[in-house]
Amino acid sequence: xxxxxxxxxxxxxxxxxxxxxxxxxxxxxxxxxxxxxxxxxxxxxxxxxxxxxxxxxxxxxxxxxxxxxxxxxxxxxxxxxxxxxxxxxxxxxxxxxxxxxxxxxxxxxxxxxxxxxxxxxxxxxxxxxxxxxxxxxxxxxxxxxxxxxxxxxxxxxxxxxxxxxxxxxxxxxxxxxxxxxxxxxxxxxxxxxxxxxxxxxxxxxxxxxxxxxxxxxxxxxxxxxxxxxxxxxxxxxxxxxxxxxxxxxxxxxxxxxxxxxxxxxxxxxxxxxxxxxxxxxxxxxxxxxxxxxxxxxxxxxxxxxxxxxxxxxxxxxxxxxxxxxxxxxxxxxxxxxxxxxxxxxxxxxxxxxx
Numbered sequence: 635x636x637x638x639x640x641x642x643x644x645x646x647x648x649x650x651x652x653x654x655x656x657x658x659x660x661x662x663x664x665x666x667x668x669x670x671x672x673x674x675x676x677x678x679x680x681x682x683x684x685x686x687x688x689x690x691x692x693x694x695x696x697x698x699x700x701x702x703x704x705x706x707x708x709x710x711x712x713x714x715x716x717x718x719x720x721x722x723x724x725x726x727x728x729x730x731x732x733x734x735x736x737x738x739x740x741x742x743x744x745x746x747x748x749x750x751x752x753x754x755x756x757x758x759x760x761x762x763x764x765x766x767x768x769x770x771x772x773x774x775x776x777x778x779x780x781x782x783x784x785x786x787x788x789x790x791x792x793x794x795x796x797x798x799x800x801x802x803x804x805x806x807x808x809x810x811x812x813x814x815x816x817x818x819x820x821x822x823x824x825x826x827x828x829x830x831x832x833x834x835x836x837x838x839x840x841x842x843x844x845x846x847x848x849x850x851x852x853x854x855x856x857x858x859x860x861x862x863x864x865x866x867x868x869x870x871x872x873x874x875x876x877x878x879x880x881x882x883x884x885x886x887x888x889x890x891x892x893x894x895x896x897x898x899x900x901x902x903x904x905x906x907x908x909x910x911x912x913x914x915x916x917x918x919x920x921x922x923x924x925x926x927x928x929x930x931x932x933x934x935x936x937x938x939x940x941x942x943x944x945x946x947x948x949x950x951x952x953x954x955x956x957x958x959x960x961x962x963x964x965x966x967x968x969x970x971x972x973x974x975x976x977x978x979x980x981x982x983x984x985x986x987x988x
Contacts (some may be wrong), residue, residue: 638737638873643661644677647889648682649721651695653866656696656697656698657697657698657782658694658695658696658698659694659695659696659890660692660693660694660732661691661692661693661694661695661987661988662690662691662692662693662987662988663688663690663897663985663986663987663988664690664716664985664986664988665684665685665686665687665688665689665690665716665966665983665985665986666682666683666684666690666716666717666807666870666981666983666984667681667682667683667686667687667954667981667982667983667984668681668682668683668981668983669681669682669683669686669979669981670978670979670980670981671977671978671979672977672978672979673969673972673976673977673978673979674974677744681751682724683717683981684714684715684716685713685715685722685765686719686765686766686767686956686981686983686985687765687766687944687952687956687981687983687985688763688765688952688953688985689713689730689765690710690713690714690715690716690722691712691713691714691720691730691834692712692714692793693709693710693711693712693730693731694708694709694710694711695707695708695709695710696708696742698836699736702738703737703738703739704736704737704738705736705737705741705942706734706735706737707734707735707736707737707744708733708734708735709731709732709733710728710731710732711728711730711731711732712726712727712730712768713729713730713936714728723786728747729747729786730786731746731747731748731749731786732746732747733745733747733790734746735792735809736969739796740796741794741795741796741802742793742794743791743792743793743794744791744792745790745791746790747786747787747788747789747790748786748787748790748792748806749785749786749787749821750784750785750786750787750806750821750823750838750987751804751805751806751824751825751838751840751871752784752823752825752839752840752874753771753784753786753837754772754804754825754836754837754838755825755827755836755837755874755876756770756771756874756876756889756891756933758827758834758836758876758878759834759836759876759877759887759888759889759907759910759939760887760889760907760909760922761885761887761910761911761920761922761942762909762920762922762940763943763959765844765982766940766942766954766981766982767940767942767956767957767958767959767979767981768920768921768922768924768938768939768941768942768956768958769940770889770905770907770924771785772924772925772938772958772960772968772969773846773903773905773924773925773926773936773938773960773968773969774874774891775891775908784840784842784870784872786847787806787808787821787823789809789811790806790807790808790809791806791807791809791810792804792805792806792807792955793805793806798899799830800828800829800830800831801826801827801828802827803824803825803826803827804825804827805822805823805824805825806821806822806823806824807820807821807822808820808821808822808842810843812842812844818843818844818845819843819844819880820842820843820844821840821841821842821843821975822840822841822842823838823839823840823841824838824839824840824857825837825838825839826838828946832879832880832881833877833878833879833880833946834868834877834878835875835878836874836875836876836877837873837875838873838874838875838876839871839872839873839874840870840871840872840873841869841870841871842869842870844869844872845867845868845869845870845885845899858864868895868896869896870893870894870895870896871894871896872891872892872893872894873891873892873893874890874891874892875889875890875891875908876888876889876890877889879988882917883912883913884910884911884912885910885911885912886910886914887907887908887909887911888907888908888909889905889906889907890904890905890906890907891904891905892904892905893905901928901930901931902928902929903928903929904926904927905924905925905926905927906924907922907924907961908922908923908976909921909922909923910922916945917943917945917946918942918943918944919941919943919946920942920943920944920956921939921940921941921943922938922939922940923938923939923940924937924940925937925938926937926938926966926968928965928966930981931965932965933964933965933966934963934965934966935963935965935966936960936961936962936963936966936967936968936969937960937961938958938959938960938961938968938969939958939959940956940957940958940959941956941957941958942954942955942956942957943955943956949988950983950986950987951984951986951987952983952984952985953983954981954982954983954984954985955980955981955982955983956980956981957978957979957980957981958978958979958980959976959977959978960976960977960978960979961976962974962975962976962977
């Protein structure tokens with residue numbers, strides 16, 4: 635027998651032994667398309683971009699049964715841009731998720747880099763699922779879903795209760811790992827979820843300390859410039875409530891959020907979301923309206939309207955398109971990169987999951 639054949643046989647036996655104890659799945663998303671951005675800073679810009687509908691990723695998830703209903707679960711997920719082959723999420727290898735924990739009759743407890751309850755709540759009630767041109771995170775409060783630790787939190791421990799009549803609670807704590815105190819640079823969040831029958835409901839609360847303004851996207855930078863926030867880091871407290879009701883022929887979406895930034899020149903931001911998801915014979919149509927109101931600022935209202943359409947080529951491959959229109963009052967700059975400017979955006983692409 636050739637040495638290479640022996641090596642293959644040994645490797646096969648080793649893999650077989652591993653699979654007898656642990657179930658590991660490799661999964662991923664490849665999403666790439668064309669984007670048109672017509673704003674004050676990117677007037678009429680055409681580009682090829684990734685993650686227009688779903689964030690492109692490569693991931694590994696697995697479980698190991700320990701007996702008596704107890705098991706270990708883990709997820710390692712890396713985000714990348716297929717348009718140029720680079721990693722995203724700040725260039726981190728496992729920038730999307732990286733956690734391990736225990737699951738059983740007691741519920742589930744995980745440690746590592748994870749999503750916050752507020753982000754998961756917004757994603758659940760947004761017809762655009764925090765993606766595409768009309769997604770709610772482009773206008774929600776403090777750039778929610780765009781700035782860590784509000785979307786994903788490092789050094790986090792979470793606990794989720796077992797489901798009871800469609801209800802469960804999920805809470806978490808992000809360690810600040812600071813010598814200045816247990817709360818410094820930390821984040822605390824909790825969410826109440828109902829997902830049964832014809833309706834889904836999410837209620838979430840989050841309090842994050844030491845959130846760096848330097849990590850903000852341009853959307854957030856517009857808020858900072860508008861409100862005159864003078865600190866390099868701020869304390870962010872937000873609450874969000876939303877529902878999705880399934881009528882069969884369509885889904886109705888509604889949400890309301892309140893976000894407070896505590897720093898020099900602090901401000902209070904109120905957000906409203908209304909949307910629909912409508913199945914049609916050839917695919918699905920989604921639409922939403924989002925309003926962001928900087929309460930402490932005159933002429934600080936931004937509104938965004940979005941519409942999208944997706945056409946499934948198969949269970950794994952979908953063609954999609956979406957467009958949004960953002961109108962800013964004179965002292966706010968969401969999406970448009972300049973106070974008082976409006977923004978128009980359109981996306982067209984293909985997404986494949988495996």
